[in-house]
Amino acid sequence: MDTTAPVVEATGITKRFGATVALRDARIAVAPGESHALVGRNGAGKSTLVSILTGLHRPDTGTLRFSGEPAPGHGDTAAWRSRVACVYQRSTVIDELTVTENLFLNRQSGGGLRPIHWRRLRLRAADLLAEYGVDVDPDARAGELTVEQRQFVEIARALSFGARFIVLDEPTAKLDARGIDRLFAKLRELQQQGVAFLFISHHLKEVYELCDSVTVYRDARHVLTAPVAGLDQAALVEAMTGDSAPVTAAVRPRPAVPDGPALLEVDGLALADAYREVSLTLRPGELVGLAGATASGAVRLGETLAGLHRPTAGRIAVAGRAVRPGDVPAALAAGLALVPEDRHLQGLVGGRSVAENATLTVTDQLGPYGTVLPARTAAFADRMIADLDIKTPGPRTPVAELSGGNQQKVVIARALATDPRVLVAIRPTNGVDVRSKDFLLGRIRRVADDGRAALIVSDELDDLRRCDRVLAMFHGRIVAEFGPDRRDEQLVAAMEGMAGRHPADTGPTHTTGEDSHVSH
DSSP states (O other), X not given: OOTTSOSEEEXXXXXXXXXXXXEEEEEEEEOTTOEEEEEOOTTSSHHHXXXXXXXXXXXXXXXXXXXXXXXXXXXXXXXXXXXXEEEOSSXXXXXXXXXXXXXXXXXXXXXXXXXXXXXXXXXXXXXXXXXXXXXXXXXXXXXXXXXXXXXXXXXXXXXXXXXXXXXXXXXXXXXXXXXXXXXXXXHHHHHHTTOEEEEEOSOHHHHXXXXXXXXXXXXXXXXXEXXXXXXXXXXXXXXXXXXXXXXXXXXXXXXXXXXXXXXXXXXXXXXXXXXXXXXXXXOTTOEEEEEOXXXXXXXXXXXHHTTSSOOSEEEEEETTEEOOTTOHHHHHHHXXXXXXXXXIIIIOOTTSBHHHHHTGGGGGGSSGGGOOOXXXXXXXXXXXXXXXXXXXXXXXXXXXXXXXXXXXXXXHHHHHTTOOSEEEEESTXXXXXXXXXHHHHHHHHHHHHTTXXXXXXXXXXXXXXXXXXXXXXXXXXXXXXXXXXXXXXXXXXXXXXXXXXXXXXXXXXXXXXXXXXXXX
16 A cells, blocks of 8 residues: 555546436545545536445446455455445434444454353444544434534544545534534644545635635536635635626625614513523514524524424514414414425435425415315425425426535425424525525525515525624523624624624624523
8 A cells, every 4th residue: 555645536537317418527535544525516527426425326337446446346344444434424323222223233243153241332333433532422322413513423433433534414514612612632632643635515614724724516517626825715616606797795784774663572581591581572674694603503403483392481473473382384374484404304305306395394284174286286386496495307306416506496495385484594594605695595585575574594694794783692582683793703702602602703783691681
């Protein structure tokens, strides 16, 4: 094995799926100890390349080498795992198993006939978790872990195979700022040991923070490979999109929201172990952000508004009428619609078509006496496909065949199908490319512009920039409110629990006391 050769080198890679060309003469090379970013819009060919680099698919043409040696034969799982590991955007941790069982799945003992020494295995799991700095009980059920803990367990499992090349597919998508810092610190430490990473992310800020080099794919082709330090963001975005138009329009000044009846009123809402004494108001024409890290309670609050959790205290009202808590049909009937956090687990039925997924909330409108007429479903879906600019061969296409950005458009289309008074969108641009992100945020903005109201729940600054005002949550409470003249550092400080501590640098427009209500 040549220790000076790239840990992985792919050249002339072409891959077709039927009439679709997924990759055309693509290439990439990653050096030992390098953190190399792979970026591109949805459909650019990134996922197909990963499937080839990890042995899931064979290329039609081209060569693939690891540390100067030819790639293992197709199906030689052990050989592939010794060369490359992958942590996918969609978690593969099995909820029903313990952390130890997940870490050593299918390798609990030295052979098929040998007994499993569970005590020894738990000690190995504890050592592995301690090495990575993961504060998780090896005996805990994976389904009881937080999103961050699940992510770290999966990364620890990938590292445990001993590969010197690891693919990270959107590893920070569900981590808060502290979790990302811990991840990046560990990755830098492993780089010093010669481990190389292929880092796939739609968050360009992370590319500049972590990576040495970046490769851009567009329309199934290699477009650019360059050192990150010598490439400004405008040039990188232009390479990804093929034009030099600005990706995100500047946030325009908004007229003052008129005083009038509130569309959404939340008063003294509480949910055990998530948040307490939360009050807020949204008025017609407002797009409001609810910013908070993973442990802030913001996501659980957004889900509660849509009826997914029954609060332990407090009141929710839409247009002056109380909404029965913990009841999804009641929330829908009141005019509340939800874009959930995870489109794979909560937003889509993978085996169903685009039309079926987009119309799940309005099936009662698609035929008489509880029936669903296919023609009416298709017509309704066609209108939504046009409205959301969903790239699909047609309404009957399985939703699983769409790119991530277009799948997210289907989720938002389903939420908008009920013509809601209030749209709650939780991390609505998670895992989508920069162009899709801009489109989706613009479509949510339009909900408010049409005289309704929208709430974006996110810790992504890009998601919050179009908001008229932003409420920051920390440890279950709203701690600050910011107007349109906010600065990123102010908002980040509030989400990290530093609101009001340094007024000259991080002072928000308005900070709340421990029991204050935020309302306009």
